[in-house]
Amino acid sequence: MGDEVLTALLESAGDVLAEYYIYIKFIHVLFAAIWAWSTAVGYSNYLVPLFRDWQRNPGDMDKARLRNWAMERFDDGAVLEHIAFPMLILTGALLMLAGGWTPDSGWFAMKLVLVVLLFLPIELIDIYLAHMSGNKKWLRETGQPEAYEHTLHLHWWFLVISTPIVAISITFTFYLAIVKPF
Amino acid sequence: MPFDLFPPLGDIKPRAFVAPEKTVNRVALSLGAYIALVLYPAYGLLRLYWTGETTAFDFSGISTAAITSILFTVFARRTMMRYFTVGATAD
Numbered sequence: 001m002g003d004e005v006l007t008a009l010l011e012s013a014g015d016v017l018a019e020y021y022i023y024i025k026f027i028h029v030l031f032a033a034i035w036a037w038s039t040a041v042g043y044s045n046y047l048v049p050l051f052r053d054w055q056r057n058p059g060d061m062d063k064a065r066l067r068n069w070a071m072e073r074f075d076d077g078a079v080l081e082h083i084a085f086p087m088l089i090l091t092g093a094l095l096m097l098a099g100g101w102t103p104d105s106g107w108f109a110m111k112l113v114l115v116v117l118l119f120l121p122i123e124l125i126d127i128y129l130a131h132m133s134g135n136k137k138w139l140r141e142t143g144q145p146e147a148y149e150h151t152l153h154l155h156w157w158f159l160v161i162s163t164p165i166v167a168i169s170i171t172f173t174f175y176l177a178i179v180k181p182f
Numbered sequence: 183m184p185f186d187l188f189p190p191l192g193d194i195k196p197r198a199f200v201a202p203e204k205t206v207n208r209v210a211l212s213l214g215a216y217i218a219l220v221l222y223p224a225y226g227l228l229r230l231y232w233t234g235e236t237t238a239f240d241f242s243g244i245s246t247a248a249i250t251s252i253l254f255t256v257f258a259r260r261t262m263m264r265y266f267t268v269g270a271t272a273d
Binding site for chain 1: 197224
């Protein structure tokens with residue numbers, strides 16, 4: 001009985017949303033672009049070069065300050081990405097209802113797996129490191145120098161490990177969504 | 183550095199960043215294994231649950247997952263080493 005009510009509710013929601021499918025898709029694609037690329041320039045052209053420059057001479061305090069500045073700015077810069085991600089999840093769910101997409105379609109099943117088992121954990125870690133207890137400005141201003149240095153190293157590990165993951169998986173997700181190959 | 187934009191170091195004591203090659207290799211292997219042992223099986227099981235199809239687990243599907251996993255391991259290792267290894271000159 002409960003399942004039937006839920007199915008009927010979802011079908012009704014789908015019928016109502018179907019009329020707005022293309023508009024929801026527009027918002028979804030817009031946030032997908034923000035999520036995927038909003039940090040790319042800052043990461044590649046500021047954070048990475050400054051961090052690597054500091055790595056060559058870790059005892060150079062000026063370079064360490066530059067490194068800290070880049071990382072603190074990057075924490076702030078990730079705000080757009082972390083607003084876009086929940087919006088993507090929300091509009092993705094709406095598109096699923098409006099378009100009647102289910103794991104019957106292979107591309108959709110693959111996309112669901114990537115979202116739940118890859119992007120969601122990555123984003124949760126990223127949000128923690130950039131905006132919650134791992135926020136470097138907050139650690140500095142609350143007088144936690146050891147935690148600052150530790151978290152900064154942890155964040156660098158996270159960013160470097162996630163670089164090959166996101167480079168491939170985000171491109172692949174766009175391919176799945178647009179080409180719908182299987 | 184007489185520029186107020188940059189945050190003061192205060193009591194922060196920068197220590198050298200260490201990324202042993204052995205650890206990078208393990209991370210790359212783990213990422214590859216995650217594709218082969220978690221992501222692809224999850225896809226196959228979702229398809230099996232939803233449609234009753236087992237095609238994800240046929241030879242072609244499993245070979246594709248295995249090849250993807252190996253290629254990704256190599257790519258991930260190369261990429262991470264590129265970021266962690268620093269030369270003598272600035273980028």
